[in-house]
Amino acid sequence: MLSLLFIPIAIIGLATGICWAYGFQFQFPSLHIPNSVSNFLIFACGAVFVPSVKRLFTLILRSKGRVWETDNGNGGVVYGLEHGRLNLELPPTMWMNMGYWHKNAEGQNTTKTLADASKALLGEIFATAGFPLDRSTTPRILTPTRTLIDLGFGCGDQTLYLMDESVGTTLLSSPSDLINWSLPARSPRTSSVNPKRGVLNSSTNEIGSSTTPNYIPLFDSYIGITNNDVQCSYARERVEAREDMNQHLRETFDGRRRTRLFCADAAAPEKWSEELRSSVLINGKWAKETWVLALDCMYHFRPTRWEVLSYAARVLHAGFLAFDLCLAEPKHVSLAQRWMLRFLTKMMGAPWGNFVTVEEYKKKLRDAGYTDIVIRDVSDSVFESLAQFLGEQDRGLQRIGLGLGKLAVAGKLFGWWGRSGIVRGVIVVARL
Numbered sequence: 001m002l003s004l005l006f007i008p009i010a011i012i013g014l015a016t017g018i019c020w021a022y023g024f025q026f027q028f029p030s031l032h033i034p035n036s037v038s039n040f041l042i043f044a045c046g047a048v049f050v051p052s053v054k055r056l057f058t059l060i061l062r063s064k065g066r067v068w069e070t071d072n073g074n075g076g077v078v079y080g081l082e083h084g085r086l087n088l089e090l091p092p093t094m095w096m097n098m099g100y101w102h103k104n105a106e107g108q109n110t111t112k113t114l115a116d117a118s119k120a121l122l123g124e125i126f127a128t129a130g131f132p133l134d135r136s137t138t139p140r141i142l143t144p145t146r147t148l149i150d151l152g153f154g155c156g157d158q159t160l161y162l163m164d165e166s167v168g169t170t171l172l173s174s175p176s177d178l179i180n181w182s183l184p185a186r187s188p189r190t191s192s193v194n195p196k197r198g199v200l201n202s203s204t205n206e207i208g209s210s211t212t213p214n215y216i217p218l219f220d221s222y223i224g225i226t227n228n229d230v231q232c233s234y235a236r237e238r239v240e241a242r243e244d245m246n247q248h249l250r251e252t253f254d255g256r257r258r259t260r261l262f263c264a265d266a267a268a269p270e271k272w273s274e275e276l277r278s279s280v281l282i283n284g285k286w287a288k289e290t291w292v293l294a295l296d297c298m299y300h301f302r303p304t305r306w307e308v309l310s311y312a313a314r315v316l317h318a319g320f321l322a323f324d325l326c327l328a329e330p331k332h333v334s335l336a337q338r339w340m341l342r343f344l345t346k347m348m349g350a351p352w353g354n355f356v357t358v359e360e361y362k363k364k365l366r367d368a369g370y371t372d373i374v375i376r377d378v379s380d381s382v383f384e385s386l387a388q389f390l391g392e393q394d395r396g397l398q399r400i401g402l403g404l405g406k407l408a409v410a411g412k413l414f415g416w417w418g419r420s421g422i423v424r425g426v427i428v429v430a431r432l
């Protein structure tokens with residue numbers, strides 16, 4: 001309460017400062033204040049001006065939960081919790097998908113970071129597709145070369161994760177033993193031999209035991225496409241830095257870079273540059289298998305996602321992997337919810353036409369040419385947990401004078417989707 005006294009003092013101080021600056025004096029017509037008193041008043045108000053404004057500023061920040069000061073008798077504003085930001089590790093991971101969150105029996109997230117949840121979502125997509133991820137039990141056999149076209153790759157985390165780290169990879173005896181995990185037996189091409197890779201033991205169909213740890217990526221070549229140039233250059237810098245440290249990543253095939261990132265609208269293949277279009281086609285010709293991945297991005301595609309899906313099937317003959325959003329069956333969505341959702345999806349830059357039911361989604365995939373389609377609803381492991389995480393992250397950041405800012409609103413949206421069930425988070429795997 002006492003602190004509030006500083007507000008009028010600060011205002012008087014401010015007014016005095018202005019008077020002083022303009023050469024005014026404290027004089028009122030009816031009062032004959034001697035010049036010395038007037039000068040003293042100006043001096044006194046000026047003296048309290050700076051500390052009062054400082055105090056006022058701190059009060060405002062504190063009311064917004066930004067500063068927890070320690071009143072140690074020295075004014076107390078020097079130390080608080082803001083230095084927490086000095087302890088944050090930079091650069092941060094930059095994943096930005098909705099994640100797949102594991103929970104305990106009480107419904108609390110046991111997955112603690114967005115990076116872990118994001119990797120888990122990617123892992124669930126591959127697991128749904130039948131790409132074996134358990135390195136210890138899966139037989140290591142020679143497999144066809146694979147290329148990945150990664151739509152909406154973000155800031156490069158998934159690029160590095162897929163092309164560099166150990167997801168779906170195996171320990172090999174030497175860098176020349178370039179093998180990958182096999183696809184499920186349903187593909188007749190999975191048993192073909194990659195001529196660029198290690199020697200096959202014809203009796204066991206396996207490579208010899210591993211001695212030197214050497215991780216081999218799940219895909220032999222990678223083309224990433226994002227429409228955001230800031231994210232694209234950020235990702236390029238990170239990939240190049242990693243390539244500088246790891247010669248294996250720098251390796252080329254057919255004189256081309258193994259990992260290439262493009263800034264383009266993934267939704268509109270007809271607008272792609274000649275370079276991007278030919279790179280995609282050449283990679284596809286070189287590899288035995290082409291996969292298109294869209295990790296949490298296709299609901300943004302304008303006017304719809306169907307054009308690139310059709311291109312993936314008809315031109316690239318590619319399998320399709322995604323985490324995407326669908327609308328619940330109409331009987332579960334009231335008219336009011338529908339209109340509210342329409343408004344909010346506009347806010348999040350997602351055309352309303354992209355919100356279709358699972359059945360409509362399947363039909364579009366079949367129209368594009370896909371025959372073997374799996375759509376797996378993972379909403380229960382996504383929305384409410386994500387909302388919980390965003391709330392905790394916001395509170396944690398606010399304690400050190402930061403906050404989620406506009407991202408905090410997303411938490412409310414995901415919480416609503418989780419509780420109401422009107423939007424479904426789905427993993428999609430489609431083969432021709």
Ligand SMILES: C[S@@+](CC[C@H](N)C(=O)[O-])C[C@H]1O[C@@H](n2cnc3c(N)ncnc32)[C@H](O)[C@@H]1O
Pocket residue numbers: 094095096097098118151152153154155157158225226227228231264265266267295296297300301302
């Ligand atoms: C939610 S983020 C997901 C990023 C990344 N996949 C991840 O998991 O971290 C969606 C991404 O899709 C990208 N995106 C949206 N519309 C796109 C389009 N038409 N073409 C290419 N990228 C697009 C955005 O720039 C953004 O990076």
